[in-house]
Amino acid sequence: MGVRLSKDKLTSYFFTIISCFFFALAINLFIKPNHIVGGGVTGVALVINRYIPWGIGLIAYLLNIPIMIMSFRIKGVSYTIKCLIVTTLLNFLIDALAFLPAMTNNPLIGAGYGGVFFGISIGLNYRYNVSSGGTELLGQLIITKFKHITIGKILIIIDGCIVLIGSLILNNPENVLLALMMIFVGGKVSDLVVNGFDYVRMCYIITAHEDEVASELMRQSNRGITKLNGVGMYSKKDYGVLMTAVSKQQFTRVKESVLRVDRNAFVIIVNTSEVIGKGFK
Template sequence: MNGKVKHFLLLTGSTLIMSVGTYFFKFTNNFTFGGITGLAVLVAKTGFMSASDFTFVMNMILLVIGFLVLGKKFAAKTAYCSILLSVTLSVLERVYPMSHPLTDQPMLELCFAIALPSLGSAILFNIGSSSGGTDIIAMILKKYSSFDIGRALLVTDILITVAGCFMFDIKTGLYSFLGLAIRSFMIDNFIESFNLSKYFNVVCDTPEPICDFIVHTLGRSATVCLAQGAFSGKDKYIIFTALNRPQAIKLRNFIKENQPEAFILISNTSEIIGKGFHSI
């Protein structure tokens, strides 16, 4: 698949996932964690405007400010997702209006209110984009100050969540605090899972067949070092290579079948920088 098409599909799919989680599970349950959409729940309670419309208005205002302050490069990365999220929420509100939650299980709905937006955010962060909102404020602060942005956004989220305890009820507020606590960890775990690769250390007597399989079948490369067994004193070879998960399964099976006496050490890693993986 063309790289630009894949990037566009990831932007669109992740934003739609965020929209579904926010509209069907977050807004209807009055969960107030999470930036602009959390603030939108509070505004909707006042009757001034709906949560979806407030999200749309605020995202458009922040987009314009971000474009003026941060320039065209910012717009290219963020505008599409921010507009799509805002428009989708407004369309859902008009096509499928909801006066009450989908179920009578708030904990179940909280799980989806956390998981779906976190998954969408993680995909966007992983490809160097975002859905706008408070991320725009963070980018502006980062450009013009040495302010601790992460801490500032966390404090803002906490204040919005505390306000939810007073505007709704303590039960809803506690659910919102739980969502706030879990959300950031879930985003990090999603990103780590997306980038998970396998690092191989293979100790063997004849490295050529294994290296040939890595290079010509898997399309990867490897590094071979001469070593010596501490117990036997015999010459050994160590093959170092990094693979994605499907390739790792193929290599493991190949070695087990063709050189069962080889010693294999396989490690999980989510940070591999270089050709074929992440660029610096």
């Protein structure tokens, strides 16, 4: 068990370094050359860098100091030290790779590729449970005091203000659209990094012929099926509710099997990012 834990930690450290590397590349290859101000502490650092000729990484590191002090008081020593190590590595790489030439001078392409690189970095952070500080950590700290607000809303407010203020300071209204595009692309890519391409669909099938439908499904998809008992609140009739998880390759065949047995079946499909168990992970 000790060897396994050590291996897991080494894997986490390795991908943390990769995450910081992709973030630094996004800044130096696409974001800074095209003067795009996204959210986060690095967005503020990019604006300050236009007027103070310090490295973006150094500025971002200094901006993170008050957040780290708050983290120390709220989250404790061990969590803050872990964040501080990642933040130090990230901002060091941003300045160390500042010599790299721009990959494009087209802001639209820069926002797209910047979003891809940011998405890889953010996805790896989520997947291996690390934080690089900045507004993400600030949002986690704020939510401990204002529990009625979700972390998503907090980050939207903080990053939205940074994007708007940065656009006004730089007199670049197009930056708002570019930042939104970058955030959207980054979100999609981070979801792929965390969940992969092989998403699963959860099927809920409400039918008066549950035994026949279940038999046909098990014959066609070779997946486990769970029967739930349901009552139609309008008709007051008892119905069987069949629940099963299938891969995207099996979904069409499952749908056809259900309708072949019961044309009046009510089928609910839910996209599920992850299923753990026999036949899956």
